[in-house]
Amino acid sequence: MAEGLCRMLPKLDVExxxxxHGIDWIQGFGAKSSWWNGFRKQHLRKSIARKLGEYxxxxxxxxxxxxxxxxxxxxxxxxYGRPILQYEVYFLGxxxxxxxxxxxxxxxxxxxxxxxxxxxxHPVTSLKPVFQVGMDLKPVxxxxxxxxxxxxxxxxxxxxxxxxxxxxxxAVNELGLKTLELSGEYTFSEIExxxxxxxxxxxxxxxxxxxxIVQLQDYGALIASPQxxxxxxxxxxxxxxxxxxxxxxxxxxNFVFYHNYEDLKARLRESVSACDPRxxxxxxxxxxxxxxxxxxxxxxxxxxxxx
Numbered sequence: 001m002a003e004g005l006c007r008m009l010p011k012l013d014v015e016x017x018x019x020x021h022g023i024d025w026i027q028g029f030g031a032k033s034s035w036w037n038g039f040r041k042q043h044l045r046k047s048i049a050r051k052l053g054e055y056x057x058x059x060x061x062x063x064x065x066x067x068x069x070x071x072x073x074x075x076x077x078x079x080y081g082r083p084i085l086q087y088e089v090y091f092l093g094x095x096x097x098x099x100x101x102x103x104x105x106x107x108x109x110x111x112x113x114x115x116x117x118x119x120x121x122h123p124v125t126s127l128k129p130v131f132q133v134g135m136d137l138k139p140v141x142x143x144x145x146x147x148x149x150x151x152x153x154x155x156x157x158x159x160x161x162x163x164x165x166x167x168x169x170x171a172v173n174e175l176g177l178k179t180l181e182l183s184g185e186y187t188f189s190e191i192e193x194x195x196x197x198x199x200x201x202x203x204x205x206x207x208x209x210x211x212x213i214v215q216l217q218d219y220g221a222l223i224a225s226p227q228x229x230x231x232x233x234x235x236x237x238x239x240x241x242x243x244x245x246x247x248x249x250x251x252x253x254n255f256v257f258y259h260n261y262e263d264l265k266a267r268l269r270e271s272v273s274a275c276d277p278r279x280x281x282x283x284x285x286x287x288x289x290x291x292x293x294x295x296x297x298x299x300x301x302x303x304x305x306x307x
Contacts, residue, residue, distance in 0.1 A: 001087055002061040004136035005114070008294040014303060017055075023062055025052075026076050053080060056307050059114065061087040068092070068106050083306040087114040089209040090233055091130045094120025094242065097208075114302060116291065117209050117233040120242045131302040132239040134290030135211075139218055140192045143281065150272045151197050153221070154181040155204035155212070164226055168202050171264045177272070195219045199275050200256065200268070209233045214291045217254050217284040220277025224256040224267070231255065236287060239298075252287050254280050 002018045009016040019025070025048045052058075058077050060067055067086055077084055092098040093107050099122060107126040118132035152172050157165060172179055180194055192215065195201075201216045203225040213223055213234055225231050228249050235249035243249065251257075256271060258264040285292055 001089070001116075001135060002059075004138065004294065005059065005061065005087060005133075007136045007138060008133070008296060008299055009303075011296055012300050012303065023060075023066075023072075026073070052077070055080075056082060057303070058082055058084045059087050060084065060110070064088055064092060064098075068102060068109065070103075074109060083111040085112045085114055085302070085306065086110045087133075089116040089135070089211060091115050091118060091120065091124070093126040093128070093130075094118075094122055094124045095208060096122045099125055112302065112306060114299070116211075118239040119233045119235060119237055120240070121232065122244050123242050129302075129305065130240070131298050131305075132290065132295060133299040133302060134292075134294040135214075136294045137215065137218055137292055139215070140189045141196045141219075143219065143277075144196050145220075145278055147197070147199060147220075147277060149178050150199045150275060151178045151180060152268075153194065153198040153201040153216070154179060155202060156182045158205040161205045165202075165204065167261055167264065168224075171261060171268060175265060175268055175272075177268070192219070195221065199277070200224055200271050203230050206230045207233075214284070214288075217280055218292060220280045222254055222256050222271055222275065222280060224258070224264075224271075226258060226264075228255075228257055234288075252283050254283050 006016045006018050028045075066072055067088075074084060091113050092102060107128060110128065112129045112131065114131050114133045116132070116135045118130050124130070154165070154168070180198065182191070182194070186194075195212070195216050196219045198216060198219065198221040200222040201212070201224065203210070203213070203223060207213065207230055210231065213231060216223060223231065223234075228235070228251065231251075232243050232249060234255070235243070235251055237243070237249065256267050258267045290298075
């Protein structure tokens with residue numbers, strides 16, 4: 001996410017850096033140490049302080065629970081008097097799960113939010129501005145136009161969703177389709193190499209937002225799910241929309257929804273006969289380009305708002 005943002009900003013003539021150890025720097029400002037380590041850290045802190053003082057805006061792109069935990073102290077950054085934004089795939093203030101669990105007022109910790117998708121499941125509980133800037137993917141591998149066979153990808157297994165996965169496996173095996181299954185750990189390059197070979201990827205469980213869902217489409221794969229609610233933030237709705245009372249959501253033709261075992265087999269047969277990786281990829285780029293290369297106009301508005 002951070003690297004993608006730094007590919008987008010120069011297009012707006014905005015200089016930027018990704019500080020991969022930035023969080024550690026901030027956390028380390030208050031850490032205690034021995035005399036010698038303390039001397040070294042004091043020198044390092046002065047160097048870091050000078051570096052941070054060069055910026056007009058800070059963006060925290062970090063694992064969401066950590067970015068809002070009581071142990072994460074933003075006060076060292078506040079001393080510079082610069083706005084601090086958070087960049088995530090979605091906004092916690094529009095998510096029912098986090099609305100129930102976040103301490104009152106914690107969303108005010110940041111001055112604003114940049115998100116890949118500003119589609120909300122519940123009415124937003126914060127007055128802080130939220131900008132749907134999308135994301136810049138930059139695939140690791142080249143696009144594979146021709147596929148020798150139809151390949152189905154099973155995501156990492158999720159506890160509590162075993163019955164749905166068994167149904168998917170049964171349908172795929174009955175049709176004799178080739179499969180890939182994610183397990184263990186992968187580098188970005190390794191997992192995208194599997195996405196590149198995939199024609200249809202199953203969603204394993206509810207996704208608040210799925211970056212792999214976008215990546216798979218960008219490599220020419222359909223997305224299959226038993227429920228549209230599992231992928232609701234990928235619906236074709238306006239930025240800022242609340243889905244709380246929505247009964248039917250519009251999706252692009254890249255999404256395959258099914259209701260039962262026989263329906264799944266029928267949809268798989270249709271997908272095998274009609275799958276066109278180039279069409280899937282172009283559909284994503286045409287209807288949701290902000291998920292591929294970002295929305296520079298919205299990002300420009302966000303930068304102007306805070307600088």
